Structures are given as structure tokens and as C-alpha cells.
Amino acid sequence: MQIESIYNKMTNSKREVVELLKDLGIKWSYEHPVFVWGENKRPRVWAPDFYLIPFGIYLEVCGSANFDYDYRRKIFDNNGFRVIFLHLYTEPYKWTYHLIRYLQLFTNSRYNKLSEILRKENIIDIWNKEDFCCYNRKFKKEELKDDCKDCKYGKSCKGGCLAVSTSMTGKMHCDPFCLYQIEKQI
Numbered sequence: 095m096q097i098e099s100i101y102n103k104m105t106n107s108k109r110e111v112v113e114l115l116k117d118l119g120i121k122w123s124y125e126h127p128v129f130v131w132g133e134n135k136r137p138r139v140w141a142p143d144f145y146l147i148p149f150g151i152y153l154e155v156c157g158s159a160n161f162d163y164d165y166r167r168k169i170f171d172n173n174g175f176r177v178i179f180l181h182l183y184t185e186p187y188k189w190t191y192h193l194i195r196y197l198q199l200f201t202n203s204r205y206n207k208l209s210e211i212l213r214k215e216n217i218i219d220i221w222n223k224e225d226f227c228c229y230n231r232k233f234k235k236e237e238l239k240d241d242c243k244d245c246k247y248g249k250s251c252k253g254g255c256l257a258v259s260t261s262m263t264g265k266m267h268c269d270p271f272c273l274y275q276i277e278k279q280i
């Protein structure tokens with residue numbers, strides 16, 4: 095029901111992208127917000143059109159042939175976000191090819207990197223490294239921030255979802271979408 099209403103509010107271009115993602119069986123979320131530092135270190139929250147969950151990649155559907163998207167591309171690059179810009183207006187017959195080709199290249203490069211790492215080191219040794227996932231393993235309650243600081247679940251919860259926390263606040267261990275906090279306010 096909710097997906098249906100989001101879909102109805104989308105532009106035709108975005109719906110075309112949704113149809114392709116459906117055909118490819120790729121799970122996505124819509125306008126997932128990300129925290130970025132703009133020029134002059136100005137903090138911003140932007141919402142690229144689609145987040146491709148299995149790839150960790152964002153899509154921007156460029157809605158106008160005349161708009162200059164270079165600035166957005168530069169800011170995303172500077173902040174380490176991988177974003178594909180789809181130009182449905184200027185490349186009506188090519189954008190699907192570009193997207194599929196990019197995802198293929200990305201998948202191959204991820205696979206190659208992983209194979210290279212595993213050729214050098216055994217997965218069990220990697221897992222047992224002292225610094226592996228150190229943000230979790232070496233976590234201390236004092237690292238909790240904002241509303242999580244005094245939370246009774248802080249030690250085990252570690253401040254909720256790290257991805258949401260960093261993308262929404264720029265800080266780790268203070269997930270602002272915590273259900274426990276929302277419940278307390280009701």
C-alpha cells in the first residue's frame with residue numbers, strides 16, 4: 095500500500111527506473127537520506143532518488159536536460175558516496191544499458207577485490223583480527239552520543255544502526271530513528 099502511494103507520486107522517469115529495477119529483481123529504497131558536507135564544509139542532508147540495497151549504490155534520476163548535475167556529483171564524490179546519474183532525457187535509449195553495465199562492472203570489481211584478499215589471507219584469520227569491525231568490538235558505552243548517551247540499552251544496542259546514525263547525524267552511535275526513543279515521546 096505504502097509502496098503504491100510512493101510510486102504514484104513519482105515522475106514518469108522515476109517510474110521507468112522502478113520498472114527496470116523490478117525486472118532486474120534489485121531491492122531499492124526511495125529517497126534514502128544521506129548526510130554530506132557541502133562546499134565550505136556546510137552540513138547538508140540530501141536524498142538521492144534510489145538506494146540500491148544489494149549494491150550500496152545510489153541513483154539520481156536527472157529530471158531536466160538543462161540542469162547542471164556536476165555540482166551534486168562533485169559533492170557526492172567528495173563525501174564518498176557512489177552515485178549513478180541517469181539521464182533519461184538526454185539518453186532515452188542508453189540509460190538502461192549504462193546502468194546495467196555499471197552494475198556489472200561494479201559486481202566484477204567487488205568480486206575481484208574479494209578474491210584478491212582471500213588469496214592473500216584466510217577468512218578465519220581475517221575475522222579473528224583484533225581490529226576487524228573495531229567500531230563494534232572495541233565499542234565502549236562512553237562512545238554513545240546524543241539521546242543514546244543515557245539509554246539503559248546503550249551497552250548492548252551500541253546506539254542503533256550505524257549506517258542511519260552516520261548518514262543522518264554525521265556521528266556514530268546515535269541512531270535518530272530509534273523506536274525506543276520514539277515510543278518514549280508518545
Ligand code: SF4
Binds near residue numbers: 241245247248253275
Ligand atoms: S538507539 Fe535507541 S535503544 Fe539504542 S542506545 Fe540509542 S536510544 Fe538506546
